[in-house]
Amino acid sequence: MNTITIAQASAATQWQSLVTDFGSPLMVIDCAKVLQQYQQLCEALPGVQHYFAIKALPHLSVLKTLAQAGAGFDLASSGEIDLLRQMAVSPRHTIYTHPIKRDIDIRSALRFGCTTFVVDSPQEMEKFLPYRQRVALLLRLSFPNPSSPINLSRKFGCSPEQVPLLLKLSQRMGMTVKGLSFHAGSQCPNPDNHVRAILTCAGLINDSLQYLNGRGLGVLNIGGGFPVPYIDEVPSIHTFCSKIRTALTALPAHVQVISEPGRYIAAPAATSVSSIMGIAHRQGRCWYYLDDGLYGSFSGQLYDYRRYPLTVFSDQHEREHAVLSGPTCDSIDVIAEDIRLPRLSMGDLVIGHQMGAYTIASATDFNLFPRARDVVINPPDETGMNLSL
Incomplete structure (x- = not known):
């Protein structure tokens, strides 16, 4: 099961600025x-x-x-x-x-x-x-x-x-x-x-x-x-x-x-950034549909048998039963379930940690949803974007 950390809403600012600049989903690769x-x-x-x-x-x-x-x-x-x-x-x-x-x-x-x-x-x-x-x-x-x-x-x-x-x-x-x-x-x-x-x-x-x-x-x-x-x-x-x-x-x-x-x-060198693109309530649980999933950056959950530490951002203290789902039409495309989260909103971010190994490498274009865009920070030379988080 994925472990989920609830961080203060203000902590999302650095990630939100990347989404503002480059869109979502993202895979942030730290060469340092x-x-x-x-x-x-x-x-x-x-x-x-x-x-x-x-x-x-x-x-x-x-x-x-x-x-x-x-x-x-x-x-x-x-x-x-x-x-x-x-x-x-x-x-x-x-x-x-x-x-x-x-x-x-x-x-x-x-x-x-x-x-x-x-x-x-x-x-x-x-x-x-x-x-x-x-x-x-x-x-x-x-x-x-x-x-x-x-x-x-x-x-x-x-x-x-x-x-x-x-x-x-x-x-x-x-x-x-x-x-x-x-x-x-x-x-x-x-x-x-x-x-x-x-x-x-x-x-x-x-x-x-x-x-x-x-x-x-x-x-x-x-x-x-x-x-x-x-x-x-x-x-x-x-x-x-x-x-x-x-x-x-x-x-x-x-x-x-x-x-x-x-x-x-590779694993510690990349962090995924995805956004909530849909919300539904069914069978006593809140389903949050992300713009990245098992057919994309979370493919390692299938092929590499990994579960990744996740972070969501909220200042609320109440929790409810929830599911994090990927965007595709396939019912297998579920990232985490039987979890408890604060109430989230459209556009809120979900951060995946330790996601450099066997994720980008095995991501697909199923349903033709775009793969996460790579953003390189601390690059070795001028080929990367000179960003720092």
């Missing part, structure tokens, strides 16, 4: 927060090179902010490559982590200059035979995480027991495998699965010498999954990564450690 999250992750995992998962928040200002800070980028499609082409990013600072690729995807990445790819099966490895002199591969392993709300080892990844077979196959194919990769699950409640995966991979890296003619593996991609607070509290990033830092000491000294964070950097 993007930078802050990235820097905190770097401090929590010193020596780890972070490749931002573009899929979480594919916005040019976000990517420019991270590029200027020294981040790399995790690619999963030709469309994401096209987005990077709009800015000066060295392809050496990219990895292509989608384990399943078409030949056209491989060729698109190679034209861009990306040469590190993730695979998880013999069938995927075979796709690189025509390009084996140009690429280096990471083997993705599966480490299921029942405690994570999104188990990213369900759809991808080989078992640790398959690694020796895949390494031997790479030798027969003349293919370069330079490391291992895993994803411990998204929005992990604790780092235990990261630790288990790292220690397992450390053993496999030590054993790899016998399968790769003494060359061994030199890269470990520990994925993402670092949690952020939505409704429930989570450990700070420094606390969460403490056990991970300890586990990484089990790796041979030559191993380069990388990660592919998405949610941790």
Whole structure:
């Protein structure tokens, strides 16, 4: 269930000024927060090179902010490559982590200059035979995480027991495998699965010498999954990564450690602003219809299993049973129900927090309602609007 904060009506002024200037709904992206999250992750995992998962928040200002800070980028499609082409990013600072690729995807990445790819099966490895002199591969392993709300080892990844077979196959194919990769699950409640995966991979890296003619593996991609607070509290990033830092000491000294964070950097960096466009009373509840909903910025409630902290503004003390609904004709388009709110009016604002990850990215044009307009504050350069909240 969403948590809803009732703020004083005067606190809506800063948001209302944006709606006056740009209309509603809005998604306000704060690039200063993007930078802050990235820097905190770097401090929590010193020596780890972070490749931002573009899929979480594919916005040019976000990517420019991270590029200027020294981040790399995790690619999963030709469309994401096209987005990077709009800015000066060295392809050496990219990895292509989608384990399943078409030949056209491989060729698109190679034209861009990306040469590190993730695979998880013999069938995927075979796709690189025509390009084996140009690429280096990471083997993705599966480490299921029942405690994570999104188990990213369900759809991808080989078992640790398959690694020796895949390494031997790479030798027969003349293919370069330079490391291992895993994803411990998204929005992990604790780092235990990261630790288990790292220690397992450390053993496999030590054993790899016998399968790769003494060359061994030199890269470990520990994925993402670092949690952020939505409704429930989570450990700070420094606390969460403490056990991970300890586990990484089990790796041979030559191993380069990388990660592919998405949610941790993106989620706190965007705030949604929507307006009440309709009001109805039925079955003892007041229904407030917003100009944004589950088919728009709140799509993460469906696809990402997230509930977002919300704020409404009122000086009234009385509360009534209410529902917050999206604008479309579909009855599934309900943001929050069984909630108690003060009496609101047409045009009043509803603010959604922690909404940067997997929201804009999965929003649709259903019913042809316009998507929320992006407003960038604290931009990295002149491409954004120089606003400050």
